[in-house]
Amino acid sequence: MEEHEMRYAIRRSEDALIIVDVQRDFCSGGALPVPEGEKIIPTLNRYIKKFSEAGALIIATRDWHPPNHVSFVKYGGPWPPHCVQGTPGAEFHPDLKLPRNIKIVSKATSADKEAYSGFNGTGLGAELRKAGIRRVFVGGLATDYCVKSTVLDALSLGFETVLLLDAIKGVNVNPGDSEKAINEMLKRGARKAVIDDFQSCHSS
Numbered sequence: 001m002e003e004h005e006m007r008y009a010i011r012r013s014e015d016a017l018i019i020v021d022v023q024r025d026f027c028s029g030g031a032l033p034v035p036e037g038e039k040i041i042p043t044l045n046r047y048i049k050k051f052s053e054a055g056a057l058i059i060a061t062r063d064w065h066p067p068n069h070v071s072f073v074k075y076g077g078p079w080p081p082h083c084v085q086g087t088p089g090a091e092f093h094p095d096l097k098l099p100r101n102i103k104i105v106s107k108a109t110s111a112d113k114e115a116y117s118g119f120n121g122t123g124l125g126a127e128l129r130k131a132g133i134r135r136v137f138v139g140g141l142a143t144d145y146c147v148k149s150t151v152l153d154a155l156s157l158g159f160e161t162v163l164l165l166d167a168i169k170g171v172n173v174n175p176g177d178s179e180k181a182i183n184e185m186l187k188r189g190a191r192k193a194v195i196d197d198f199q200s201c202h203s204s
Contacts, residue, residue: 006191006193006197007197007198007199008137008162008193008197008198008199009198009199010050010051010054010056010198010199011054011056011135012054012055012056013132014132014133014134014135015051015054015056015057015133015134015135015136015137016056016057016058016059016128016131016133016135016136016137017047017048017051017056017057017058017059017136017137017139018059018060018061018118018136018137018138018139018140018150018154019044019047019048019058019059019060019061019096019098019139019140020061020118020138020139020140020141020146020147020150021061021062021063021083021140021141021142021146022037022040022041022044022060022092022093022096022140022141023062023063023083023089023090023091023092023093023141024088024089024090024091024092024093024094025063025082025083025089025090026082026083026141026142027093027141030082030089031080031081031082031083031089032079032080032082032083034141034142034169034170034171035169035171035172036169037141037142037169038093038095039169040139040140040141040166040167040168040169041093041095041096042095043139043164043166043167043195044096044139044140044167045095045096045097046195047137047139047164047167047195048096048097048098048099049097050195050198051137052099057103057128057131057133058098058099058101058102058103059102059103059104059105059118059124060092060096060098060102060103060104060105061104061105061106061107061118061122061140061146061150062083062090062092062104062105062106062107063082063083063090063107063108063146064083064085064090064106064107064108064109065081065082065083065084065085065090065108065109066084066085066109066110066111067081067084067085068111069081069084069108069111069114070111070112070113070114071108071114075111077114085109105118105122105124106122107120107121107122108120109121116145116146116148116149116150117146117149117150117152117153118146118150118153119150119153119154119157120149120153125153125154125157125159128159133159134159134160135159135160135161135162136154136159136160136161136162137162137164137193138150138151138154138161138162138163138164139163139164139167139168140167140168141168141169142168142169142170142171142178143168143169143170143171143177143178143181143182144170144171144172144173144177144178144180144181145170145171147163147168147170147181148181148184148185151163151185151188151190152184152185152188155185155188155189155190160191161185161189161190161191162190162191162192162193163182163185163186163190163191163192163193164193164194164195165182165192165193165194166194166195167195
């Protein structure tokens, strides 16, 4: 629990906030809703405000599938059609207060390739390195799929990675999947935080 007791000061030139897939289709009324997925949005908005005030980089990933994507049941995948390019379901949730200078990362854009991670096939890792980013804070949907994959890839790429425990929700296709995912991320080296772990001040 000692990581949980840390106080984080946001470093403008070295930190980035990654918001994973907070899209209409993953929230209530969507094609593939994460149970209570929209309930993390107020907390995510608090993180966005903190990182914006610090002048730090903020990234939002999104599923951006073609209509014939391999992950859809019709084409042999496990999921109903969701987050199809250009449809309302693929839009970010309207309550998510993204800044104007948000960097949007689209993933799983090819019909024949699945990509849960924001780093998979997007060039995000190279862009973060070029920007001098050393530490990423990750929240969003869903804990046991795209959040987990994004966190594990960030760790594999050498970024210090902090999981925002109060800003994630899971699908839990199997009971306990989210808890297992969190444990795996922490075991692999991710740290954990909640909003109260952040100092009001920030450094460059």
